[in-house]
Amino acid sequence: MRKPIIGITSNHSDDYTQCKLNKAYIEAVTSAGGLAIVLPIISEQGIIGEYIDEIDGLLLTGGVDIDPLLYGENPLPVNGELDPLRDYFELELLSYADQAELPILGICKGCQILNVAMGGTLYQDLYKQKKTVFKHFQDAPRWYPTHGINIEGNSYLYKIINKKNTKVNSIHHQGIKDVSSDFNITAQADDGVIEAIEKKDGRFVIGVQWHPEIMWENEKENFYLFTEFIRQSKNQ
Ligand code: MN
Numbered sequence: 001m002r003k004p005i006i007g008i009t010s011n012h013s014d015d016y017t018q019c020k021l022n023k024a025y026i027e028a029v030t031s032a033g034g035l036a037i038v039l040p041i042i043s044e045q046g047i048i049g050e051y052i053d054e055i056d057g058l059l060l061t062g063g064v065d066i067d068p069l070l071y072g073e074n075p076l077p078v079n080g081e082l083d084p085l086r087d088y089f090e091l092e093l094l095s096y097a098d099q100a101e102l103p104i105l106g107i108c109k110g111c112q113i114l115n116v117a118m119g120g121t122l123y124q125d126l127y128k129q130k131k132t133v134f135k136h137f138q139d140a141p142r143w144y145p146t147h148g149i150n151i152e153g154n155s156y157l158y159k160i161i162n163k164k165n166t167k168v169n170s171i172h173h174q175g176i177k178d179v180s181s182d183f184n185i186t187a188q189a190d191d192g193v194i195e196a197i198e199k200k201d202g203r204f205v206i207g208v209q210w211h212p213e214i215m216w217e218n219e220k221e222n223f224y225l226f227t228e229f230i231r232q233s234k235n236q
Contacts, residue, residue: 004233006034007055009090009110010041011063012083025061025107028213032226034233041089048089052096057103057233060090060110062211065174071121078125080173091117103204103232105225108172111207115197118180126175126193134191136170143214145169149195155186156198157206160228161221168195168210175209183207204232 006029010019019040029036039051052058065080067087094117097104106114112122123129126136138146145167151158158164176194179185187196187208199205206229212222 003033003035004056004230005037005054006057006059006230006233007037007039007051007093008059009039009061009086009093011061012041012086016085021061022213024211024213025059028216028223028226029059029230031216032223032230034226034230039093041086043085043088045092048092049096052093052100052102055102057105057229058093058097059229060094060104060106060113060207062108062110062171064109065124066109066112066116066122068122068124071116073121073124076124076128078128087113101203103229104206105204105229106207107213108209108211111197111209112174112176114205114207115176115180115183118182120176120180120183121178123175123177125173127173129177130175130191130193132191133193134170134189136175136189136193137173138170140169142169142171142211143218145215145219147189149187149189149210151196152184152186155184155196156202156204157186157196157208160224163221166219166221168208169215170209171211172209204229 010021026036064083067082068075090113126133183197186198195209197207212225216223
């Protein structure tokens with residue numbers, strides 16, 4: 001039987017002439033038993049739907065900030081770099097992926113775009129807009145877990161990780177503000193920052209604010225996130 005094909009979203013290079021992707025995502029998917037395919041950023045709507053026909057699971061990766069107009073806000077001065085073409089591409093991908101009921105794993109920006117696609121909002125900058133906030137953009141090595149999270153006991157995430165408390169890395173200055181009504185909050189840091197969400201219908205549509213793709217070699221529970229994603233993708 002062939003391996004499940006996992007479409008992984010890419011980033012633009014700084015000058016917008018290339019699509020690129022950190023190899024850590026590819027290595028995590030490959031090690032967990034998936035066949036990793038990099039999805040280049042395109043604008044042709046019909047072809048975006050064809051990508052979804054070809055893949056068994058969708059992995060939304062990290063990147064720059066999401067255009068606040070997409071969640072009904074004007075940009076504050078603290079809002080960072082935007083990539084409108086990537087936002088458009090990923091929102092289109094998500095509308096097709098949702099119709100096709102594909103398993104979806106959203107990581108960092110990928111977690112945020114999942115929330116925005118389903119009607120949620122973001123903090124444009126946690127430090128400026130939220131009263132109590134830990135350091136969520138760590139200066140430690142990227143793989144190193146720097147803050148704790150509390151996981152909801154009745155969540156899919158808990159079934160996968162099998163722990164109510166764990167530690168994660170943190171490389172984000174934005175975060176979820178209002179969660180989409182289609183999602184449950186399934187993990188938070190002690191300062192209230194939302195660290196994971198999942199779709200209420202029980203399918204594998206999970207967003208995590210941390211970066212499991214650079215933690216799984218040291219922290220097994222992050223590997224289980226990928227193996228369960230691939231296992232669900234097998235059924236497509
Ligand atoms: Mn964090």
